[in-house]
Amino acid sequence: MTDVQTETPAAEVPAAPKAKPFAWPLGLVGVALVVIGSFLSWSYDGTILNNLSINFYPGGLQILAIVAAVLALVLLLAEQQGPLSNLGNWLDATLGLRVLGTGLTLYMALVLVAISVESDGLINVNPGGYVSFAGAALLAVGAWLLPLRPQLRNLSEARTPAWLDILAIAVLMAALLFVAAYALGLEDAWSFILCLLFVAVVATALFRTGAMSWVAQAGQRHRKVLTLASFAVAFLFPFTQNGSDANMSIATAVLVFGATAMGLNIVVGLAGLLDLGYIAFLGSGAYVAATLSTSAFATIGWKPPFLVVVLVGACVAAVLGLIIGSPTLRVSGDYLAIVTLGFGEIFRFAMFNLDGNNGPNLTNGPNGIPGIPDLEVFGFNFGVAHHPFGIELGRFSNYYFLLLVLIGGVILAFTRLNNSRIGRGWVAIREDEKAAEAMGVNVFGLKLLAFAVGAFLAGLAGTIKAHQDGAVSPDQYIFLESAFLLAAIVLGGMGTIAGVLLGATILKLLPEKLRFFSEYRLLLFGVLLVLMMRFRPEGLVASRRRQLEFHEEDEELAEAVEHKLLVEEAK
Known part of the structure; x- marks a missing residue:
């Protein structure tokens, strides 16, 4: 290990306090x-x-x-x-x-x-x-x-x-x-x-x-x-789980939740738009996959290949993002949060009412669409256990690998967007919308794009979730799920990849493993958020910008260092 700093003269090294002899x-x-x-x-x-x-x-x-x-x-x-x-x-x-x-x-x-x-x-x-x-x-x-x-x-x-x-x-x-x-x-x-x-x-x-x-x-x-x-x-x-479907079902739920949270991270973490109805985009992708599946309860006769279903579900979710974004993105802050909250509830009640009595029969109403078969892509059946190298990989392990590919694609899209001109525009809007508009940033267009891209990624995750769960129903897409998605971003660190994945893992894993606290899980969740806001408001894995925003002493230190550099340059 090579020292990159010059040796401190002995006279300048502060003497260490003497320790107790014992x-x-x-x-x-x-x-x-x-x-x-x-x-x-x-x-x-x-x-x-x-x-x-x-x-x-x-x-x-x-x-x-x-x-x-x-x-x-x-x-x-x-x-x-x-x-x-x-x-x-x-x-x-x-x-x-x-x-x-x-x-x-x-x-x-x-x-x-x-x-x-x-x-x-x-x-x-x-x-x-x-x-x-x-x-x-x-x-x-x-x-x-x-x-x-x-x-x-x-x-x-x-x-x-x-x-x-x-x-x-x-x-x-x-x-x-x-x-x-x-x-x-x-x-x-x-x-x-x-x-x-x-x-x-x-x-x-x-x-x-x-x-x-x-x-x-x-x-x-x-x-x-x-x-x-x-x-x-x-x-x-998955190779460490000895074919345990119980543990792998938790792991797949974490990946679905993480992929959806990454899409919301574009809307909230980069663009700074508070969306409280984001779970509706995940639900729209799931319902598209369910209605286009070969389930006996599916209501649409067209049965395209799954790769086509993925694109259709993602595009439907993106269109919904554009529909909700176009009239509502002219408001901001608390008003935007209220509107998006209303959209999430509208989606859930619409799925209830599209039962053939109150509207066209698309979703079977509160009964949902059960009996969704397992995926079969290029002859590979995701519902059958496989034994590579003599190790059993069950049904949930198969979906785990598919979701891992999805997570890789979502991370790649998020990284590219974050490092692009579009990403810098989103960050500018998040920091100061008026200043960004004054500098020529197309504020409305970029906001709309954030909603569409975030909804597109959630729709992708929803199409896989429908086949993994084997059923969809309106009760799966309640407001509390949107709140948990937002909490995962805040807990992990807004605008980061590792932070959001860590937050999603914590919020999905802990409730499953701590079921004996069933009556107090929401209380523990609230205490955790309060402690986070008090001791680490920037999140568990925060960007440097966030750390400077939430810690005044660090900001003062950064200003002092910058001032010192300017003085040295002037000399």
């Missing part, structure tokens, strides 16, 4: 106790938390605790003179240790609570659980007693060999694949919550140390490698 040994003892306790039994009852009752045979949650302890050991060694001491000059190891220590203590506390709740009392917690909890607490105390050292070098500015960058990207993608496969395989709700907590703690610790900044820079330097690695991980995911 802080580092305390942390080391804590790490040892966590590892030792994880090799011992945590629970007397083997049916709890996927069996943590066997000595010297760690279960999944025990392995996660060991991984966190090993990471804490690396950071502890970076704090002292030794083979990893140079790493401490690049990483903010103390901050990472504090996050790991505190998070691991909370993790072990929740383990004890889960065992107590599931088995009626702490008496069923075996000594290993208490040993690991004591070790996590000691690690946390030792970490908070360690002083914050001045960071001598900025890891995000380090110039590393290309092979090391690519290796880091590969390791990160492999870890994501492993964690995703393990988390989806957890049927126990407590185990899933603890796995999520582990991921959150480790990710926060890596961000605090600055390690993720370096990985992000490596990804920027090798964007093609990062993109290919991401799609490789997504492609390999």
Whole structure:
């Protein structure tokens, strides 16, 4: 690792505060106790938390605790003179240790609570659980007693060999694949919550140390490698599920939701138009596919090939976008939101009324169109299980691969539009519509184009969703679905690709895996949004522009740097 900054003279380096003499040994003892306790039994009852009752045979949650302890050991060694001491000059190891220590203590506390709740009392917690909890607490105390050292070098500015960058990207993608496969395989709700907590703690610790900044820079330097690695991980995911249709049905729902959210991201994230009825475009594509299918309940006699149906459904959705956009885009802000909300409800009631009694029989009214057959494209039947390399891939896995191709096309379209003159025009409208119009931007035309393109992409997703679900009905396209789509964009980060996909994954995955919170899921969703607006209003994966907009101190820093550069140029 090559240092890109000049060495700071010894006289100018601020002296680090002295640590408590027992802080580092305390942390080391804590790490040892966590590892030792994880090799011992945590629970007397083997049916709890996927069996943590066997000595010297760690279960999944025990392995996660060991991984966190090993990471804490690396950071502890970076704090002292030794083979990893140079790493401490690049990483903010103390901050990472504090996050790991505190998070691991909370993790072990929740383990004890889960065992107590599931088995009626702490008496069923075996000594290993208490040993690991004591070790996590000691690690946390030792970490908070360690002083914050001045960071001598900025890891995000380090110039590393290309092979090391690519290796880091590969390791990160492999870890994501492993964690995703393990988390989806957890049927126990407590185990899933603890796995999520582990991921959150480790990710926060890596961000605090600055390690993720370096990985992000490596990804920027090798964007093609990062993109290919991401799609490789997504492609390999079904091969880790052992033919589980339950998990793959969740994965396909995430991809449909993500593709639709990417279309809405053009309207909201780029053009800044608040659309609260966007689910209607997904529904229009689904209904076109249903009425043109070979279902016994289909109401149109024309049965074209699926590739034609995809284009017809997408074009119908785009025409609806133009129809709703032409008269309403002359209003903005709250008024536009109210109009689009009304359009979403009009679409749903229209599907109810096109039953042959209140209008032409196109949709079978509230009964919808059931019995939609599985797709068969070029002789490949999506409803039949296949066994490549001896691994079973069920029905939902087949649709997963098709949706993966769709997501790739949507991402490509979004990227090209975002980097084009059209995308810059949308961003200008979002920032200041009057200023954009004064500079010659065709505001109305670009707004209309945003609605049409976003609706087109949602229609594409809808045509596949109809065959995947096997039925369509008006109740699938309610206002709450539009609200969740908008929430996915806000939660992940408006105007970004990774952010929207992450937000869609969170909002589709968590409700499915946390069904025991069925009465409180909306409450938890509201609390999550409130916390996001308070601590990270720009979203989980935000663009730099958004970060500067929402953080005044960063904006002031940017202005100071710009002023300094202007002064230097003047000299």
